[in-house]
Amino acid sequence: MEPESDFKILRAKRLIDGNGGPSLNNQSVLIKDSEIVAVGDTQDIKAPDGSSVEVLDFGDKTIMPGMVDAHTHHVGFGAGRVGDEVASYPDEVLTIQAAKNARRALLSGVTTIRENGPKNVTSLRLRDAINEGLTIGPRMHLCGRPVSIIGGHMGYFGTTPTGPNQCREAVRQLIKEGADYIKITATGGSTQTSLPLRPSFNLDELRSITDEAQKFGKLTAAHCSSTQGIANSLDAGVDMIIHCIFQEPDGSNNFREDIAEQIVAQQAYVNPTLHVFRSSIWKLMLKHEDQGLSTAEQIELDEMRRGFDERLEHCARLLKMGAKVITGSDSSWGNYLLGNTPYETECLVMAGMSDSNAVHSVTNDSAKSLNMDDLVGSIEPGKQADIIVIDGDPTKKITTLWNVSEVFLGGDKIERGSDESLSAVRQHRPVADPE
Ligand SMILES: [Zn+2]
The missing domain is CATH 3.20.20.140 (Metal-dependent hydrolases)
Incomplete structure (x- = not known):
């Protein structure tokens, strides 16, 4: 097994930081262990010199808080x-x-x-x-x-x-x-x-x-x-x-x-x-x-x-x-x-x-309502790296929240299994009540 890198960088076309504003373009998130260290424009976000870093680029998807x-x-x-x-x-x-x-x-x-x-x-x-x-x-x-x-x-x-x-x-x-x-x-x-x-x-x-x-x-x-x-x-x-x-x-x-x-x-x-x-x-x-x-x-x-x-x-x-x-x-x-x-x-x-x-x-x-917003709920330095990757922009259409393609919990990528096992999780809507 390869040794784990010191840092992870997640990047994508769009980022929703969770603080209620519109999505931002071309952002990256720097993660060390379980914690978010930095968030900002992709060209500005780098791991410290000499450290090892794993870069995960999610293309035209959206990064948002779990x-x-x-x-x-x-x-x-x-x-x-x-x-x-x-x-x-x-x-x-x-x-x-x-x-x-x-x-x-x-x-x-x-x-x-x-x-x-x-x-x-x-x-x-x-x-x-x-x-x-x-x-x-x-x-x-x-x-x-x-x-x-x-x-x-x-x-x-x-x-x-x-x-x-x-x-x-x-x-x-x-x-x-x-x-x-x-x-x-x-x-x-x-x-x-x-x-x-x-x-x-x-x-x-x-x-x-x-x-x-x-x-x-x-x-x-x-x-x-x-x-x-x-x-x-x-x-x-x-x-x-x-x-x-x-x-x-x-x-x-x-x-x-x-x-x-x-x-x-x-x-x-x-x-x-x-x-x-x-x-x-x-x-x-x-x-x-x-x-x-x-x-x-x-x-x-x-x-x-x-x-x-x-x-x-x-x-x-x-x-x-x-x-x-x-x-x-x-x-x-x-x-x-x-x-x-x-x-x-x-x-x-x-x-x-x-x-x-x-x-x-x-x-x-939601994190605030639980008094947990010091830990989770947004993508900000000091918070836990609980992050999901979505296809689409849920700030424009909420139903794109369904299009989760990756889940990170405390910086760890979760193995989500086959599409078949994931589809067993989903409850389907009646034909007569479309989106
Ligand atoms: Zn209940």
Whole structure:
């Protein structure tokens, strides 16, 4: 084997640095070990005299930061299984499933993930295994387990405190186990025993969670599938509102301008998780294209479409008001398989985000929302060399995010395998819903 060079230089026709601007022409990136050392015009970027350097020229392609997906579920199957069923699998099986998902994510160009709901210590042990070199996956920002109420959404994953003291205890326990941030389920959700239209924790419980997390410098993110949960989470100072569904206890949709204003004023991040919803629509559309639908299924499809349009509209209003919206896919939850993050970014564009801002939402903005922008999210000296190479310019057309041809994690080129194995990662859209 040839000895590794001291430096790597990546160059291409276009570079997107991840800071939100347009793409730049004829740039090069100088990498030493895992770190970016310099970025600039190709004629100016050179390794120091006397050092060995490997130059990788990607011709007319685009170099950009690896994608940062702020919302994943590595234990999920992405094949329609509900959470209750996922949680019934033994931890050993779920850890292997998580490893499969992690590999898929990395091969697709996602180089950092924030895990939003694993069971017991599965994700923590998976990260250990990746660090040991047993398997590959993106950088992992972990919650350990979500904090839920008894019978509440994701309570089956193992942490269900009651009262402010137990809530503090839960946060301390998760941090002791290695959690990087604290995920809260502030309302019910798809969990069979939970009530999605009702809040879960009381305000004093939520406040003790955020207070304890803040004390240790950890961010908080709250699952909110109805309005009162959003309001409570904001009052408790939660840093990220997940789903952000404006729904009343009677199930009616009602965008609350006052709460949206509070989101903007508190600079809370919003992770709207649009495609996980659309993926269930697509599942029915694909069934329709394949074998047809029953009358009941057709009615369900029409209802889901109306719901999706409403969620797009609410997201559009949040964007117009200046809310900080980032890409967090929610895969492999429900029908949305990890390795397909661009579908969520595409939905943000459907809600009115520009292509250029959408690229930002899945790179440096997303990294900022995780407090990881000192490490990843953009191509800048001092950051980790998490870089992908793309055919096309996603700042002009977001769907070119699919055209990943190379992935580098911490300066190492990832072996992505055959086209056949890569195409197995991709979920396809229905013919009736073209790009
Ligand atoms: Zn989720």
